[in-house]
Amino acid sequence: MGIKNLSRRHLLKATMAASAAAFTSFPYIRSASSAGKLAVGTVDHWIPGNNAVLKEICEQWGANNGVEVTVDFITVIGNKLLLTAQAEARAKIGHDVYVMGNWMPSMFRHRLEPVNDVVADIIEEYGPLAEYATDAAYLDGVWLGSPAPTSSINFPSLSRLDLFQQYAEIDLRKFFPGNSNRDLVLVDSWDYELFLTAAKKLHIAGHPFGASLSGGGTDSNNWLAAVFTAYGASIINEDGEISVNSDEVRTVLEYLSRLTQFMPESVYAWDNASNNRWIISGRGSSTCNPPSAWAVAKRDNPAVAELLWHHDNPRGPMGRFRCVNPTFWSIWDFSQNIPAAKDLLRYVAQKDVVDKMVLASQGFDIPTINSHYQDNDYWANAEPPKGVLYNYPVRGDEKEIIAGYPAPPEFASQIYAQTLLPNLVARVTQGGESFDDAIAWAENEAELVSRG
Numbered sequence: 001m002g003i004k005n006l007s008r009r010h011l012l013k014a015t016m017a018a019s020a021a022a023f024t025s026f027p028y029i030r031s032a033s034s035a036g037k038l039a040v041g042t043v044d045h046w047i048p049g050n051n052a053v054l055k056e057i058c059e060q061w062g063a064n065n066g067v068e069v070t071v072d073f074i075t076v077i078g079n080k081l082l083l084t085a086q087a088e089a090r091a092k093i094g095h096d097v098y099v100m101g102n103w104m105p106s107m108f109r110h111r112l113e114p115v116n117d118v119v120a121d122i123i124e125e126y127g128p129l130a131e132y133a134t135d136a137a138y139l140d141g142v143w144l145g146s147p148a149p150t151s152s153i154n155f156p157s158l159s160r161l162d163l164f165q166q167y168a169e170i171d172l173r174k175f176f177p178g179n180s181n182r183d184l185v186l187v188d189s190w191d192y193e194l195f196l197t198a199a200k201k202l203h204i205a206g207h208p209f210g211a212s213l214s215g216g217g218t219d220s221n222n223w224l225a226a227v228f229t230a231y232g233a234s235i236i237n238e239d240g241e242i243s244v245n246s247d248e249v250r251t252v253l254e255y256l257s258r259l260t261q262f263m264p265e266s267v268y269a270w271d272n273a274s275n276n277r278w279i280i281s282g283r284g285s286s287t288c289n290p291p292s293a294w295a296v297a298k299r300d301n302p303a304v305a306e307l308l309w310h311h312d313n314p315r316g317p318m319g320r321f322r323c324v325n326p327t328f329w330s331i332w333d334f335s336q337n338i339p340a341a342k343d344l345l346r347y348v349a350q351k352d353v354v355d356k357m358v359l360a361s362q363g364f365d366i367p368t369i370n371s372h373y374q375d376n377d378y379w380a381n382a383e384p385p386k387g388v389l390y391n392y393p394v395r396g397d398e399k400e401i402i403a404g405y406p407a408p409p410e411f412a413s414q415i416y417a418q419t420l421l422p423n424l425v426a427r428v429t430q431g432g433e434s435f436d437d438a439i440a441w442a443e444n445e446a447e448l449v450s451r452g
Contacts, residue, residue: 043073044074045150077272102136104328104330108144118342149353151327151365152325152368153366160308176391195314209259210279213270217272221323227256231316253438275287291310309387
């Protein structure tokens with residue numbers, strides 16, 4: 001996808017070269033002393049207290065540099081983050097710095113200021129970004145976003161230890177311990193068929209697996225994309241060709257037709273907060289989500305929090321996959337204070353800042369700068385129970401992807417934004433359509449996407 005054949009060394013050279021060219025054409029003095037104002041629009045974080053820490057960091061940077069910084073926190077519920085970005089891009093007025101999650105840099109590339117110089121400085125100081133970050137934000141040789149200090153996440157499985165042990169006879173801590181001592185035979189056995197067997201037993205016990213199948217939220221994209229990719233199924237392939245009419249897609253639809261029998265009927269109306277409520281209520285046995293449910297359960301239902309465990313997703317015929325939501329801070333090209341905005345992007349990428357945000361997010365955030373999470377032991381030490389977050393950073397053979405994979409960014413962004421995967425699945429599992437009819441619908445939607 002994108003630059004998959006470009007080595008890290010070549011990527012860094014290309015980024016540095018583009019940065020040098022930008023300096024030659026437009027001399028840039030790395031200083032925020034020009035003062036003025038700077039408005040930041042970013043994610044209204046799921047973890048209580050996170051927003052206050054980020055606001056203080058940005059405002060303190062502003063005070064130290066003579067810049068009046070305001071930070072607005074925008075909810076992801078109801079696609080408000082995307083809708084706000086669309087409104088600002090059209091009007092050419094709004095925030096100076098705006099959060100761009102997943103494929104959004106591709107969607108707004110015509111309105112974003114290149115930040116090659118910023119990212120080159122970050123890479124030179126801290127080393128490479130995660131591969132999926134380059135897939136999403138390094139487009140046609142231009143960085144259109146810089147690593148955000150918070151809100152980059154991934155989607156592992158999150159399960160109740162006691163319920164899996166009691167009803168499915170699976171000790172998840174033996175499969176995925178809170179340390180590096182994994183039994184690879186057990187890990188390899190954790191596939192989608194074993195998970196289906198467990199889901200049936202948990203459903204019978206009154207504690208079903210729950211994950212959104214709604215087109216109204218984005219969480220549905222993330223767990224379904226991991227399943228589809230594990231079976232080699234896609235809507236549009238890496239060459240930009242429509243690929244949904246395939247045996248692989250039919251196999252996934254057959255599998256999900258079985259799995260959804262053991263899920264709550266309400267999942268077709270779930271939003272991005274529903275799986276949290278499902279787990280915290282005590283009814284849910286498993287979902288696919290970052291540690292927000294665990295963090296809120298610590299406050300609202302500690303007895304549940306003490307029984308939760310994050311672990312790898314099941315394996316399919318093509319391997320084991322985990323979806324990520326990388327988050328970037330981008331600069332609108334209509335910003336009135338681009339030099340100060342670039343300085344802020346450099347500052348919030350510093351390790352001490354990111355470490356503060358990992359702490360404030362209670363481990364919810366996974367930095368897109370590799371060294372920032374490799375050198376942080378927060379996840380290994382988090383509790384209760386001890387080890388609950390150890391497997392939140394990928395520890396095994398899961399490949400990290402963004403929902404929409406393996407399509408090129410301009411297509412993947414629309415597959416994601418239009419929630420084509422959950423809509424396809426729901427047409428079969430809720431609507432009762434045949435595989436062929438649902439696939440024909442998806443082909444038509446993919447054709448519209450490919451035409452732009």
